[in-house]
Amino acid sequence: MRDFRVETAIITGAGGGIGSALAAEAVAHGASRLFLLDIDEDKARRVADGLARDGLGIEVRGCDVTDHAALERIAEQTLSSGSGPVLVCANAGVTVPRAPLFEADPGNLRWVFEVNLFGCWATLKAFGSRMAASGRSGRLLVTASEHSVGVPFAGGSGYTASKHAVLGLADALRRELPAQIGISALIPGLVATDLWGAIGSRPERFGGPGDPAPGAGRLMAEGIPPDVVARLAFEGMAAGRFLIATQTHVQRYADARRRDVDEAFAALDASDAPKASYDIGEIQSRLAAQAARENS
Numbered sequence: 001m002r003d004f005r006v007e008t009a010i011i012t013g014a015g016g017g018i019g020s021a022l023a024a025e026a027v028a029h030g031a032s033r034l035f036l037l038d039i040d041e042d043k044a045r046r047v048a049d050g051l052a053r054d055g056l057g058i059e060v061r062g063c064d065v066t067d068h069a070a071l072e073r074i075a076e077q078t079l080s081s082g083s084g085p086v087l088v089c090a091n092a093g094v095t096v097p098r099a100p101l102f103e104a105d106p107g108n109l110r111w112v113f114e115v116n117l118f119g120c121w122a123t124l125k126a127f128g129s130r131m132a133a134s135g136r137s138g139r140l141l142v143t144a145s146e147h148s149v150g151v152p153f154a155g156g157s158g159y160t161a162s163k164h165a166v167l168g169l170a171d172a173l174r175r176e177l178p179a180q181i182g183i184s185a186l187i188p189g190l191v192a193t194d195l196w197g198a199i200g201s202r203p204e205r206f207g208g209p210g211d212p213a214p215g216a217g218r219l220m221a222e223g224i225p226p227d228v229v230a231r232l233a234f235e236g237m238a239a240g241r242f243l244i245a246t247q248t249h250v251q252r253y254a255d256a257r258r259r260d261v262d263e264a265f266a267a268l269d270a271s272d273a274p275k276a277s278y279d280i281g282e283i284q285s286r287l288a289a290q291a292a293r294e295n296s
């Protein structure tokens with residue numbers, strides 16, 4: 001396995017379980033500069049205090065990933081110095097108490113999308129675009145979820161949709177990034193963190209603080225430790241993997257989804273539908289080549 005060295009690590013949601021574990025793992029992989037971003041600055045500061053040591057520069061920023069201008073400002077400051085590999089972890093995320101989709105609180109749906117999807121996009125854009133423009137090498141890591149790849153979550157439609165969207169962003173970006181920047185998507189199952197309590201800090205514009213679902217804390221305490229997730233994340237990034245899995249049960253559900261796909265195409269093969277290629281990538285290449293010939 002290739003070694004995966006990091007000079008600068010920037011982590012959103014760094015005050016929480018997976019984010020703080022990623023910060024510790026980044027230090028173990030040689031990071032000498034850490035930027036810990038969290039909407040709860042005190043939590044990120046406590047993580048920084050726990051990691052402090054000689055030769056390690058740690059900066060803490062109170063940063064809400066839904067504030068895209070703040071992310072741009074921080075990215076400008078952060079990437080204006082240093083020249084070594086950068087790791088950007090778009091990790092901040094929230095979840096809300098379960099509710100059937102038809103009864104879902106629109107404020108919750110908007111909040112989950114603003115943080116989990118648009119916050120992830122804004123993080124990737126702020127840091128990734130500057131790395132691409134300056135030729136700086138490194139890796140982007142998005143924290144998606146087992147729900148991105150088919151693990152069902154009845155009552156968790158907004159969260160599930162946001163995490164599918166995060167995987168979609170990463171998959172599209174993967175084909176757009178310059179060669180010096182890699183990207184991985186982490187797809188953890190249950191992790192023992194405080195995610196269940198996020199609703200207690202829901203901002204006023206999305207409905208204000210709410211109560212966590214009864215028993216949610218006990219459920220999440222059954223999860224895998226965040227430091228195991230972080231270790232696997234770094235192993236996956238070192239191996240250059242796009243998808244990084246952390247728990248084996250997820251494969252069962254991913255296989256069930258693959259069977260759905262296989263059945264759909266077996267039915268199509270057996271039908272009298274047109275069998276010519278409508279592959280959008282092939283069509284784009286053909287039309288681009290045709291346009292180039294016409295313009296030459």
Ligand SMILES: NC(=O)c1ccc[n+]([C@@H]2O[C@H](COP(=O)([O-])OP(=O)(O)OC[C@H]3O[C@@H](n4cnc5c(N)ncnc54)[C@H](O)[C@@H]3O)[C@@H](O)[C@H]2O)c1
Pocket residue numbers: 012013014015016017018019037038039040043063064065066091092093094115119143144145146187188189190191192193194195196198220223
């Ligand atoms: N815990 C799990 O079971 C699990 C499983 C799969 C994926 N995830 C994902 O992992 C990521 C990290 O979650 P966690 O489990 O460590 O939970 P956590 O609540 O312990 O940590 C999340 C951190 O994000 C911060 N945060 C919340 N909203 C923010 C915002 N708008 N801007 C900046 N920071 C914000 C919180 O203050 C917290 O410190 C999330 O994206 C979550 O969806 C978690």
